[in-house]
Amino acid sequence: MDPAKVVLAAFSGGADSLSLVVLLHRAGFSVVAAHFNHHLRTRADQDELEAGLLARKLGIPFISGGGDVPEYIRENHLSVEEGARQLRYRWLLDTAEKKGAQALAVGHTADDQVETVLMHLLRGAGMDGLAGMPDRQTLPIWGTDIPVVRPLLSYWRDETESLCKESGLVPLQDDSNASTIYFRNRIRHELIPFLRTYNAKVKNHILQTASILAEEQTILSDVKNKAWDTCFIEQRDSCICLDMDCILNQQEGLRRAVLRQAIAILSPGIRDVDFQLTARMSEFVQNPTRSGEMSLTANLWIQRTNDRVSLWNGKPGLIISHPQLESGDIVKIPEPGIYSLRGWELDIVEDDLQSAWNSIRSGKHTNRVWLDYERLQFPLEVRGGIAGERLHPFGLKGKSQKLSDYFTNHKVPRQARGNWPLVISGDNVVWVVGLGIGEGAAITPKTKRVLRFSLRFPALPPNG
Incomplete structure (x- = not known):
């Protein structure tokens, strides 16, 4: 970090945050102490006042803010710990932006790192969780690229308490830190002391393991990123789309990693994505x-x-994930051109015959087909299916099949079938849009002219 630029330091007034601002100040950084009042304890307002007095004693600028944590956790169905964390980070990062800070510094210590790793372990986290907290990261959920830095991750809690004592400073005491109703406190006051009866240096070993996993995670991240880049298709405001064949072809570990990354991007507020969740997703795929x-x-x-x-985010919407018509709609296609299908686009254009054959042989196009121009009867129609309707799918050698069975074979959700668009020529279904063509206008060795039918997904809304 640049000593000449402002660093906003999260400042509760406890031993860790007090040591943080002292060390940053001594190192020559321009520090602003930022205190967030959670309004959870009867002496919360008194703590805010005393934190300000501590900062002024050190000659450090002080700023405070607060939020109604009880109301927030009721509205968002969160635990007290998670609700307090979200409101605190939202305010801290917003304040950092307003102050033009180069970073938000938080006072997490080696003890916090050990507790975090154990919390993740008990929740069934993968390597991402077991690697613990990084010393520097950005939190895009809050809409900022200001990094969160953790300068004290190599300091133990007793070291921060000693630093305060040597500096003649009396840190504030938060009585809630002793309450075992909170998960982290149970880890701190019950599990870790128990583990130390097996190995007195268990905290050091857990910290070392987290460091090793973080280093190895850096190597593995390259592999995961390549898998992600291969499988990712697009992102919308409410969904992320991945290539199904790509996902299915990944090894199990990489498949779960890609799915985990999709959650992290779509819903960054979801923490501790555990094994059970990614295993369910992989099984569903x-x-x-x-x-x-x-x-x-x-x-x-x-x-x-x-x-x-x-x-x-929210129940899937048919119109974005599947081509759909309004119920009862019939779209007339008098000639090649571009036609709107309830936000989707159907593009029909004459194409080169040889290019068509090459593309057909590649088998890569599910939303693009080529039909024999001279076998089509214009005007074409695009409509939904009719009860009991049958078609002659290409490849069945003239045999007919119920449209309902065709949808079942292609795993089309039942709720999407009624308004799924069909391209009709005369009395024949020549294309079940996005799925497959019929025999009636398929290209043959006698074909002289071809039309390319392309289905385009709706225009993407801007991200942000």
């Missing part, structure tokens, strides 16, 4: 439910369509 969708958490869903795996 390989063996989807009949509906093609599954609820993961209160607001997170996963959906599998014919060529995509999508994660959603």
